[in-house]
Amino acid sequence: MRRKETTMLALVRDGRNDPPVTLQEVPEPQPKEGEALVQVRASTVNRGELALLASRADGWRPGQDVAGVVATPAADGNGPPAGTRVIGLAEAAAWSQRVAVPVERLAVIDDAVPFESAATLGLAGLTALRSLREIGPLLGRSVLVLGASGGLGHFVVQLAALAGANVSTLVRTDATGAGSRLADLGVRQLIAGEEPETAAFEVVVDVVGGASLERAIRAVRPGGTIMLLGATDPQPARITLLDFIGHEGARILTFFSYAGDDAAIGPDLDTLAQLVAQGRLHPTISIAVDWKDVGRLLDAMREGKLAGKTVLTVTSP
Ligand SMILES: NC(=O)c1ccc[n+]([C@@H]2O[C@H](COP(=O)([O-])OP(=O)(O)OC[C@H]3O[C@@H](n4cnc5c(N)ncnc54)[C@H](OP(=O)(O)O)[C@@H]3O)[C@@H](O)[C@H]2O)c1
16 A cells, blocks of 8 residues: 555554554644654554543544654754654554654653663653652661552552562462562562551552452551552442551542653653663563454453453554
């Protein structure tokens, strides 16, 4: 198929299709001042995007995580020059050959870091980094991570360990082999399929929600902190004040990635990219597929048998 120069390929929501997304010709992005045009090499599918694919109107263009090369620098002269390898966090439409990204939402990546790994750092890496900061200092504190084997959980575990926490994790089963991987990533105690010790943890990070949030309350110490990050369990938690007896004064914090400081996205991405380049942070990729095989990746995510981030590599046909 010969394409006009004013169009490119992108994955577009198409509810008539299964999976509900197809490669289509779309107009080339028109970057605003302060936006760089990035040639996308890899992106990821976040669990939130999986849910949105079911509910958004046809024509919606998913994708927030970007790893690629600056094709055209920002017109205002800010940001990295053409040819620089970067990661970024777009508002949407990153499952495309090219995407316009504000330069304050970009960071440069080391030549040694593969695009597939770098792409995982955006939404999941930033959420882990920023939500842990909200909790406060973690040096020497006991932290339990619920849902640790997922794409977000892997980053929470590693960044908490890097911050000096004594990290425990709970996975429902160890069928995916997540346990040994988590041990390599700094987890001191792995709980597989059992109830964690009652009131034993100063901090509980819950990446699942529902019954897992009820478990988080049972596990948190009096005066401790629960950071609620996920809503993967479709059943809401049943909680009353009485559930906090034995856990008095515990507080539940929430974090939403879109509510953070926009201007600090680039520096925070840079922090994550440097940790990866230094070999101190290890993105865990459960599956990486060419974007033409996106249906295979979405099916695997729905089956829920993956441990780590799911990556789309963007190739030219
Ligand atoms: N707050 C934010 O800003 C933000 C940002 C990004 C993502 N999120 C949310 O965070 C959640 C996790 O995202 P993710 O990318 O890590 O997803 P994921 O890769 O699918 O991982 C979720 C993990 O949770 C566990 N899990 C799934 N369903 C469960 C259930 N019903 N009961 C107990 N455990 C269950 C699974 O681990 P095991 O089977 O090993 O136990 C799975 O590995 C999602 O709800 C997502 O929308 C929130």
